[in-house]
Amino acid sequence: MKQNYQILENVITAQGNLVSLCGIASDIAQTLVIGVVHGDEYQGEKLIYKYIDEFDKAGVLFIPCLNPDGRDLNTRTNSNGVDINRNFPTKNWELTEKDNYYGGSEPASEIETKFLVKIIDKYKPKAIITLHTPYKIVNFDGPAKDLAEMISEIIKYPVEPSIGYPTPGSFGTYAGVERNIPTITLEMDEEETIENLYQPIKTIFNSL
Numbered sequence: 001m002k003q004n005y006q007i008l009e010n011v012i013t014a015q016g017n018l019v020s021l022c023g024i025a026s027d028i029a030q031t032l033v034i035g036v037v038h039g040d041e042y043q044g045e046k047l048i049y050k051y052i053d054e055f056d057k058a059g060v061l062f063i064p065c066l067n068p069d070g071r072d073l074n075t076r077t078n079s080n081g082v083d084i085n086r087n088f089p090t091k092n093w094e095l096t097e098k099d100n101y102y103g104g105s106e107p108a109s110e111i112e113t114k115f116l117v118k119i120i121d122k123y124k125p126k127a128i129i130t131l132h133t134p135y136k137i138v139n140f141d142g143p144a145k146d147l148a149e150m151i152s153e154i155i156k157y158p159v160e161p162s163i164g165y166p167t168p169g170s171f172g173t174y175a176g177v178e179r180n181i182p183t184i185t186l187e188m189d190e191e192e193t194i195e196n197l198y199q200p201i202k203t204i205f206n207s208l
């Protein structure tokens with residue numbers, strides 16, 4: 001990390017991994033960028049670390065890896081078998097089957113979910129971008145159309161207001177729909193190398 005960045009917050013997961021919020025503390029609302037919500041989508045963490053090793057960018061906070069337990073296991077869920085992106089305390093959260101999309105035993109049952117809820121309450125980000133794979137779309141929730149179009153222009157994926165299937169307890173619903181924070185779910189190409197993905201990602205982060 002460049003020297004101006006600090007670890008602002010962190011939490012220890014069920015498997016003893018650290019989830020960190022890095023950035024430059026500020027009184028002005030910043031954009032929050034989150035990698036590895038799904039453990040088997042490793043690209044976000046690599047891209048964020050590459051970026052914060054190269055740039056000292058004020059105005060953006062990073063959680064490089066929200067789900068390190070899932071990353072270590074190479075699973076979509078965390079080590080409790082919970083899809084973090086179905087575990088947020090939204091109005092449409094529901095108890096579901098214990099499959100890859102299991103939303104947990106109750107809303108915000110997971111350490112990772114609670115951590116992100118706390119970060120949003122405390123830092124009140126002006127916009128949020130989560131980095132996923134593999135759909136090659138810029139999905140958005142809440143008042144994020146302009147940001148989605150800006151990102152789409154750079155990375156050349158189409159803007160899609162809906163991902164095409166119901167997502168109860170999703171982060172987009174929690175932050176975008178219910179809290180009106182412009183929220184982007186950037187679905188990157190999983191076939192692409194980190195080096196190639198980094199070129200548009202760097203331009204996007206620099207534009208925030």
Ligand SMILES: [Zn+2]
Nearest residue numbers: 038041132133
């Ligand atoms: Zn994902």
